[in-house]
Amino acid sequence: MAKRLIPTLNRVLVEKILPPSKTVSGILLPEKSAQLNSGKVIAVGPGARDRTGNLIPVSVKEGDNVLLPEFGGTQVKLGEKEFLLYRDEDIMATLHD
Structure with missing residues (x-):
């Protein structure tokens, strides 16, 4: 049975993107050459509430x-x-091509 995790509040479920360990031509890359600590958002919670009860949506999708x-x-x-699993405010930026 497959399980689906749906985050609560302002939490974000992320799958890390692992940088390639070698080039297309087969050259092994050193670990230090890894570019960014990045991931793909898999699921997001509905958001958190402020002091007055208004919903603050999560900033990523x-x-x-x-x-x-x-x-x-x-x-x-x-x-x-x-x-x-991260809180929305812990995510540093979105990456675009």
Whole structure:
């Protein structure tokens, strides 16, 4: 049975994007050459409420590529896949081509 995780409040479920370990031509890349600590947003919560009860929506949406902090997030394993759960305010930026 497959499980689907739906974050609560202003949390965001992210799958890390792993940089390639070698080029197309087969040259191995050193670990330090990895570019950005990035991930793809898999699911988002509805948002948090302010002091007056108004909903503050999450700033990213499913499918966005985001820049993640070097440390943080809560590891979540669903089946064979590993994900990270962040608060919306911990995500540093969205990445665009």
